[in-house]
Amino acid sequence: xxMLLEVSGVSVTFDGFRAINNLxxxxxxxxxxxxxxPNGAGKTTFMDIVTGKTRPDEGKVLWGDKSIxxxxxxxxxxxxxGVGRKFQRPTVFEDQNVFDNLLLALKKNRSPFSVLTYKKSxxxxxxxxxxxxxxxxxxxLGRKSGELSHGQKQWLEIGMLLAQDPQLLLVDxxxxxxxxxxxxxxxxxxxxxxxxxxxxxxxxxxxxxxRLNCKVTVLHEGSVLAEGSLDHVTAxxxxxxxxxxx
Amino acid sequence: MRRESFFARNPSVVVFLLCLAAFTxxxxxxSEGAGAGLISTSFIKTLGKTLCLxxxxxxxxxxxxxxxxxxxxxxxxxxxxxxMVGMWLMYQRTHDIVAASMANATIPPxxxxxxxxxxxxxxxxxxSSEFPPVWAFADSLVIQLALVVLIxxxxxxxxxxxxxxxxxxxxxxxxxxxxxxxxxxLYLFQNDSGLRGNNGLSGLQNLPGVEASQxxxxxxxxxxxxxxxxxxxxxxxxxxxxxxGSVIRGIRDDEARVRFLGYSVEGYKLFIxxxxxxIAGIAGALYYPQAGIINPAEVAPIASIYLAVWVAIGGRGxxxxxxxxxxxxxxxxxxxxxxxxxSVNLGFYRIDWVEWWQVILGLSFVLVxxxxxKGIGGLFDLLxxxxxxxxxxxxxxxxxxxxxxxxxxx
Ligand SMILES: Nc1ncnc2c1ncn2[C@@H]1O[C@H](COP(=O)(O)OP(=O)(O)OP(=O)(O)O)[C@@H](O)[C@H]1O
Ligand SMILES: [Mg+2]
Numbered sequence: 001x002x003m004l005l006e007v008s009g010v011s012v013t014f015d016g017f018r019a020i021n022n023l024x025x026x027x028x029x030x031x032x033x034x035x036x037x038p039n040g041a042g043k044t045t046f047m048d049i050v051t052g053k054t055r056p057d058e059g060k061v062l063w064g065d066k067s068i069x070x071x072x073x074x075x076x077x078x079x080x081x082g083v084g085r086k087f088q089r090p091t092v093f094e095d096q097n098v099f100d101n102l103l104l105a106l107k108k109n110r111s112p113f114s115v116l117t118y119k120k121s122x123x124x125x126x127x128x129x130x131x132x133x134x135x136x137x138x139x140x141l142g143r144k145s146g147e148l149s150h151g152q153k154q155w156l157e158i159g160m161l162l163a164q165d166p167q168l169l170l171v172d173x174x175x176x177x178x179x180x181x182x183x184x185x186x187x188x189x190x191x192x193x194x195x196x197x198x199x200x201x202x203x204x205x206x207x208x209x210x211r212l213n214c215k216v217t218v219l220h221e222g223s224v225l226a227e228g229s230l231d232h233v234t235a236x237x238x239x240x241x242x243x244x245x246x
Numbered sequence: 247m248r249r250e251s252f253f254a255r256n257p258s259v260v261v262f263l264l265c266l267a268a269f270t271x272x273x274x275x276x277s278e279g280a281g282a283g284l285i286s287t288s289f290i291k292t293l294g295k296t297l298c299l300x301x302x303x304x305x306x307x308x309x310x311x312x313x314x315x316x317x318x319x320x321x322x323x324x325x326x327x328x329x330m331v332g333m334w335l336m337y338q339r340t341h342d343i344v345a346a347s348m349a350n351a352t353i354p355p356x357x358x359x360x361x362x363x364x365x366x367x368x369x370x371x372x373x374s375s376e377f378p379p380v381w382a383f384a385d386s387l388v389i390q391l392a393l394v395v396l397i398x399x400x401x402x403x404x405x406x407x408x409x410x411x412x413x414x415x416x417x418x419x420x421x422x423x424x425x426x427x428x429x430x431x432l433y434l435f436q437n438d439s440g441l442r443g444n445n446g447l448s449g450l451q452n453l454p455g456v457e458a459s460q461x462x463x464x465x466x467x468x469x470x471x472x473x474x475x476x477x478x479x480x481x482x483x484x485x486x487x488x489x490x491g492s493v494i495r496g497i498r499d500d501e502a503r504v505r506f507l508g509y510s511v512e513g514y515k516l517f518i519x520x521x522x523x524x525i526a527g528i529a530g531a532l533y534y535p536q537a538g539i540i541n542p543a544e545v546a547p548i549a550s551i552y553l554a555v556w557v558a559i560g561g562r563g564x565x566x567x568x569x570x571x572x573x574x575x576x577x578x579x580x581x582x583x584x585x586x587x588x589s590v591n592l593g594f595y596r597i598d599w600v601e602w603w604q605v606i607l608g609l610s611f612v613l614v615x616x617x618x619x620k621g622i623g624g625l626f627d628l629l630x631x632x633x634x635x636x637x638x639x640x641x642x643x644x645x646x647x648x649x650x651x652x653x654x655x656x
Pocket of ligand 2: 043044045088172
């Protein structure tokens with residue numbers, strides 16, 4: 001299988017502290033992957049590197065069939081190339097309503113001049129409405145997103161990710177602070193998305209990871225400690241020592 | 247989510263334009279120029295200048311209130327617009343005077359002699375008679391008018407490109423813009439800057455080749471300023487109403503998130519910075535012929551800070567708030583600093599309003615920032631007591647009556 005994203009030998013140092021240490025990580029085109037690991041393991045930093053927020057000191061980050069290097073590209077260019085990202089704490093535009101948030105994310109020409117002359121087409125409205133239905137916010141389209149509950153904001157952010165129509169979704173702790181039912185809805189959203197694209201989920205909650213039913217990568221001190229099925233990695237003594245057994 | 251016309255979606259724009267038209271009409275009819283004489287020519291000029299300040303405030307709101315870039319340098323663009331038009335006004339008028347006085351000479355003067363005489367007239371005060379290179383196009387109205395737009399636009403483009411590309415934001419950007427306007431004003435203060443140093447350009451109220459009296463000319467400028475404000479407001483409202491407005495408000499609230507959506511934040515910031523610089527330049531070009539004089543003190547750093555204060559007091563993030571703030575504060579300021587307000591004698595201390603006005607202004611800025619972040623514009627929402635209707639972010643209240651009120655108080 002050809003890989004969608006190939007990270008190899010990447011290291012990052014913050015003020016002498018090695019947050020990512022010779023990390024290698026691959027993901028295929030329509031694959032779901034969970035990343036687990038203790039606090040400070042470098043999970044968020046890994047996403048920062050892939051999305052262009054942090055430049056690695058060394059290593060390669062290659063993308064797509066043509067193996068383009070993402071390292072020299074800006075955040076916006078990487079996003080346009082097809083990498084979508086959901087942040088650890090929900091970040092939606094609270095001052096704007098749900099519809100505008102989704103419309104902003106909808107895959108369209110992003111240049112200032114074409115946005116300036118953009119006219120909402122019926123097709124786009126239909127797309128936004130379909131997305132809103134999918135994330136369970138169909139009735140909330142006109143509401144300011146700042147008024148939404150925590151769980152709804154998380155879904156809106158996932159909806160915005162889907163609206164971008166990326167080939168790779170990087171999702172940082174989507175279930176944090178959610179109730180049990182909300183988690184189930186989130187799981188089904190992600191599983192559905194992974195049918196047509198790659199999805200990488202960072203999560204601490206083992207129940208949640210189990211329901212995703214996918215390959216798991218364990219990070220520790222900036223590199224991969226174990227990889228495989230959830231049962232396989234949770235049986236690993238090192239993983240128990242540094243993470244599960246805390 | 248149905249498609250409606252721009253005006254149906256933004257009723258406040260219609261209300262604003264109607265108020266502006268009514269205001270201009272009423273003031274014109276009552277003016278000296280129209281024969282009624284209820285409003286003096288000098289006050290017509292004050293009102294016309296106020297409209298220009300409202301226009302630059304709209305630009306400030308666009309760049310700060312909507313995009314979140316606290317530029318404290320937009321008066322540099324305003325001043326440059328004034329200088330560009332001022333050069334033609336001064337050159338052409340001096341040309342007419344010089345040509346007229348030389349016409350009686352026995353030997354008709356050559357074109358070169360006229361130009362030399364103009365040079366002596368204009369640059370005598372700075373001990374020179376040569377035309378500096380920046381005056382190369384001063385004899386062409388068309389080119390100077392183009393420069394009103396081009397020079398501020400170009401400065402904003404270069405400055406913005408450098409600043410935004412290196413991701414300078416927040417306080418650092420504000421300081422950088424202050425440095426820009428300070429540098430410009432210091433440069434202009436020099437005699438060899440070619441723009442008459444601290445003398446600036448004067449006599450700008452006289453339109454070359456126009457016979458009409460100042461009373462009539464002041465009405466023309468009032469109209470031109472009102473037209474520019476109306477068009478500028480319309481343009482700004484259009485820019486912020488659609489998806490573009492959604493993007494720039496997103497940049498204001500969380501620029502990193504906008505980046506990860508694939509928008510080039512720097513490009514958008516640059517676009518808004520240049521657009522507002524151009525609007526500021528046009529506002530300045532209309533302002534200074536009404537003021538009659540422009541000098542480097544006009545682009546001193548404090549001027550741009552005042553601009554931010556007006557917009558804060560009026561209520562940023564809503565265009566009519568900027569207009570109300572600029573109109574209200576600048577008119578009250580004219581009143582206080584004009585020396586007409588009697589001083590208050592407390593026995594042990596005399597409150598002299600010309601100085602104390604600054605303190606009041608500073609205090610109200612602090613109070614508004616702390617207790618009424620929506621400014622005066624926010625008061626109208628309270629008064630109207632209306633529940634925010636279910637529509638897209640930008641269009642706020644229907645009421646723009648305040649503008650008239652602020653004017654009417656004078
Ligand atoms: N910009 C930064 N400057 C300095 N140190 C940083 C920076 N970003 C991350 N770090 C450090 O790098 C390490 C890895 O952080 P990271 O946020 O990637 O962990 P994580 O695996 O996401 O943890 P959590 O589960 O708590 O979210 C931490 O020790 C953190 O303090
Ligand atoms: Mg993290």
